[in-house]
Amino acid sequence: MTAETADMSFASDGGDGTSPPHNIEAEQAFLGGLLYDNEIFNRVSDWLLPEHFYDPFHGRLYAKARELIGSGALADAVVLKNRLADDDGLKQLGGPVYLVDLMREAPDSVSAPEYARLVYELALRRELIAIGETISSQARDTSEQGNANSLIENAERELFSLAEKGTAQKSFQPFSAALAQSLEVAAAAYKRGGQLSGIASGLRTLDEKLGGLHRSDLIILAGRPSMGKTALATNIAFAVARAAEFEEGPDGKRRVIKGKGGVVGFFSLEMSSEQLATRLIADYTGIPGYLIRQGRIDQNQFGEINDGVREISEVPLYIDDTGGISIGALAARARRLKRTVGLELLVIDYLQLITGGSRRSESRVQEISEITMALKSLAKELDIPVIALSQLSRQVEQRDDKKPQLSDLRESGSIEQDADVVMFVYREAYYLERAEPKEGSEEHLRWEDEMREIRNLAEVIIGKQRHGPIGAVKVAFDPERTKFSDLEDSGRYSSRD
Incomplete structure (x- = not known):
């Protein structure tokens, strides 16, 4: 036969x-x-x-x-x-x-x-x-x-x-198989000289704390409005997509070399895809985003933008700007993206704008619980890190110390419980800027000195991490480019250098 x-x-x-x-x-x-x-x-x-x-x-x-x-x-x-x-x-x-x-x-x-x-x-x-x-x-x-x-x-x-x-359901696996997977992760870190076992975020100081972005992890990135959480998430997404390296598989299709960045899916529920793209162009060219939006650029800058667009047009970053998307539809689109072109990182901006799949939810807290559980399940199912942005409650503003804590998360119980990592973005300059004393006074001179010191500083506070230490990481922030970077790199104007 x-x-x-x-x-x-x-x-x-x-x-x-x-x-x-x-x-x-x-x-x-x-x-x-x-x-x-x-x-x-x-x-x-x-x-x-x-x-x-x-x-x-x-x-x-x-x-x-x-x-x-x-x-x-x-x-x-x-x-x-x-x-x-x-x-x-x-x-x-x-x-x-x-x-x-x-x-x-x-x-x-x-x-x-x-x-x-x-x-x-x-x-x-x-x-x-x-x-x-x-x-x-x-x-x-x-x-x-x-x-x-x-x-x-x-x-x-x-x-x-x-x-x-090749199977509709996942069942029990022997402990030996789990050990083999753990050994693969350790081997990957060892081959990189003990630096990272996950995907690089683009910020070395943050990666040193996290060990990179780990597969199957749900990462919550939270902050009050104007702290820069969308900017940080965009920077990470762009860095991962730009680092992508591909090889041809046995079936003739391109596939990502693991650990080298990869395809990124970005659900932008608040900003349009055009606004997000403008941020990325500002990040890449060094030309402030507000100048690009207002058309206040000269011919040379317009040429730089054109060149930049051509250079990054092939970056494997996919944006879905559907507002008010349900968790079921979001998961279905993520699966489809992974199946058709691949997927190494999923970013969702932001958690509170997703709607639950059930109309029977008795409260918003219960609905958020359903959403975070679904996102954690999606991270495991697709075997990718999922970064979900989250707003913080107003109680932060009522304290003298405005550094965020886990208890500041809106509907915090389910978010904190389901997340593998919880990070907060904090910029002291945001609050100091709004406490400007009367101009010409001694207090104003001291205020100016302090503003100069902290204007371009930010902290990424790791409030929870299942697999590693917590603590704060100091980074540089360029408000004109909405760009986060390592402090030692902050003197460089363009990310192309």
Whole structure:
């Protein structure tokens, strides 16, 4: 039998059209090839899993072979007959002679992976049928809670999970697998000289505290209005997108080299995409954004803007400026972006402008709780850091010490609980500027001296971090460019230097 003939018969045992799509002969052909030549495993191990086999015994046989080959041992009929001697499935199929027959009828090593792809394809079809039946059942049941849009969002989430990982649901994994993932993170940090295990934010001093932006983390960036939280989030997003490096994958598609920046999705619920782009041009060229918006630029500056736009037009930053978007729609669009072009970082400006997916929320606190839980789940599902901006309550303004605290978060309980990292942006100059004494007085002279010292200073206060220390990081802030930078770099006018 060839891979082509196997593809013609989805239900090889029965073929009456009532069985889920499967092909026992393709499973036998692949397993025979694997037992004959264990090197085939290296060509399919990334995507073919035991649960993709329709016959339960074939799944157990493949699992045992994976275990042996992964440990450097030989997996053939002789070895496996001892490992599976008590397996009732093998006994029903004729005992050890079944394994010998698999090897005897094995296809050549070139064809075996094609049978594996067919096994995988049919497993996906079975999962699709299961998802479709669930969707159909829920859509027909009008007593089911939730509206049609929520059903669509749930269906899209299930389909995304299937497309990304080949299975509609994630189940228990052995501790050894979790340890292997932890070792990968440690190895990545070690290869970088112990500097970062996450994605660089563009601010070295902040990265030293955080170790970079970590996958699956929900990062809350909070501050009072005009503190610069949008500016900081934009700076981070731009830095990550500009640092992206790509390589061509085996399927011919471009993919991001992990740890080198990447595709960034930016939900700008307050500012338009044009306003955000103007900020980024100001960041890149060094020309103040308000001059660009007002048209108060000369011919040379206009030429610089044109050149800058050409230079950064290919930066993989995607902006969605839909106002009042629901958490379900936001998650669906993020999944779609990851599926179509990739996604390494998601930024949301800001949390309180998202609407909940349920109309049954009794209060805004309950709705925010639903949103933060969904964002944390999205960070884990997409395996990316998610930065969500948040407003602070007015109680900050009532204190003498106006440095923000965790208790200042609006609807703070759920936000603080679900976040892996909570950071605050604080600029003392904002408050001092509004306390200007009478001009010409001694107090005004002292005020001017103090303003000169702190005008371009800011603090990023880490109020919570699950995986590291808390504390404050001093950074430079250029209000004309709405640009944050490390203090030692603040003397440089253009970010292109």
